[in-house]
Amino acid sequence: MDYIEFIGFAAAILTTAAFLPQVFKTWQTKDVSGLSLPMLIMFFVGVALWLVYALFINSPSMIAANAITIISAFLLIYFKVKYN
Known part of the structure; x- marks a missing residue:
């Protein structure tokens, strides 16, 4: 893994974890x-x-981050509709 992709994974972990x-x-x-x-x-x-x-x-790194984040966003939409 090159350093650019390492930076991408670090960003992916931080931004995705911040949403959870x-x-x-x-x-x-x-x-x-x-x-x-x-x-x-x-x-x-x-x-x-x-x-x-x-x-x-x-x-x-972008695939992993966005795959996890899309699930999180979907869950929030689901919760918004269900619990509203």
Whole structure:
């Protein structure tokens, strides 16, 4: 693994890990009042496009980060719809 991809994996771990506490807190409290559904949908579509881009350029760090983040974003959308 070259140093550029290492930087990518470090960024992927940090940005993805930063999102997970929100998913856990929302799941635990079922409080979705602070979540904006339009923002979550735009974020989900953006992450999906980043994932497609990562697949085209074959970037393992971007693929991993966006695959995990898209699941997290989907869960928040699901929680928003279910608990609203």
